[in-house]
Amino acid sequence: MTDPCTHRLELPDEAATQELARRLAPLVRHGGRIHLTGDLGAGKTTFARALLRECGIRGRIKSPTFALVEVYEVSNLYFYHFDFYRFNDPREWLDAGFRDALAAKDAVVLIEWAEKAGAELPPPDLEIILEPAGDGRVATLTASSEHGQSWLNALFPNAHKPPSA
Ligand SMILES: Nc1ncnc2c1ncn2[C@@H]1O[C@H](COP(=O)(O)OP(=O)(O)O)[C@@H](O)[C@H]1O
Ligand SMILES: [Mg+2]
Numbered sequence: 001m002t003d004p005c006t007h008r009l010e011l012p013d014e015a016a017t018q019e020l021a022r023r024l025a026p027l028v029r030h031g032g033r034i035h036l037t038g039d040l041g042a043g044k045t046t047f048a049r050a051l052l053r054e055c056g057i058r059g060r061i062k063s064p065t066f067a068l069v070e071v072y073e074v075s076n077l078y079f080y081h082f083d084f085y086r087f088n089d090p091r092e093w094l095d096a097g098f099r100d101a102l103a104a105k106d107a108v109v110l111i112e113w114a115e116k117a118g119a120e121l122p123p124p125d126l127e128i129i130l131e132p133a134g135d136g137r138v139a140t141l142t143a144s145s146e147h148g149q150s151w152l153n154a155l156f157p158n159a160h161k162p163p164s165a
Contacts, residue, residue: 005143007156012136017043018050020139020155025054027151029077031106033122035114038130040085043137044112047128048081051110055079064112069098078107082114090118126151 011017028034028051036044045063052061056074064070064083072079080101102109103122114121125148129140143149152159 004159005149005152007141007152007159009139009141010133010136011043011130011139012134014043014046017046017130017137017139021047021050022054023155024151025051027154028108029055031077031104031108032126032147032151033109033124034111035124035127036110036112036130037115037127038137039132042130042132044130045083047130048110048112052079052081055108069101071101078104080104080107080109082109082111084111084113084116087113087116090116090120092117124148 009020011020024034034051036047038044045065049061052072055077057072057079061072061081062070064081065085068083068086070081072081078101082098082102101107102111111117111121111124114124114127123144125143125145127142127144129142130137131140132138141152141155143152
């Protein structure tokens, strides 16, 4: 039996990555934590941009590769888009004063390269692993909270239902 907490999805082109992000956007509007995992060029920023755009963020959405974090606010909801690629020491995010933002319950927190922040980082609701597959990508979505599981149930309503008699 497949694990109900995990879904795999083919993303044949950039538009498919953006479409998945747009479908997730309305589900995270009350806050949520998403880790985006994958090599350079896997599509993490592409995904984050499409999600942020769909959540109503206007203007330029920069990759946080150099600033480490970009912060947005829409209708009193905060969005934190982190990129820890340049982190060398897992303690750096604590020193950088990100603890409150990273633990925020009522914010949307998107993290690229969360694995560089070490084990002290609060766990995500959902991790999305992006890997190359031919010219496209394959996404593996894993929920690790009730929130994350409810998002997966909404995204993939027909998965894991027992066959009807
Ligand atoms: N599903 C996909 N299939 C093919 N190319 C994709 C897909 N998703 C994104 N891309 C492309 O891959 C590149 C990913 O860049 P970016 O999102 O900055 O990656 P990352 O943030 O993971 O380093 C972009 O050029 C984008 O157009
Ligand atoms: Mg990136």
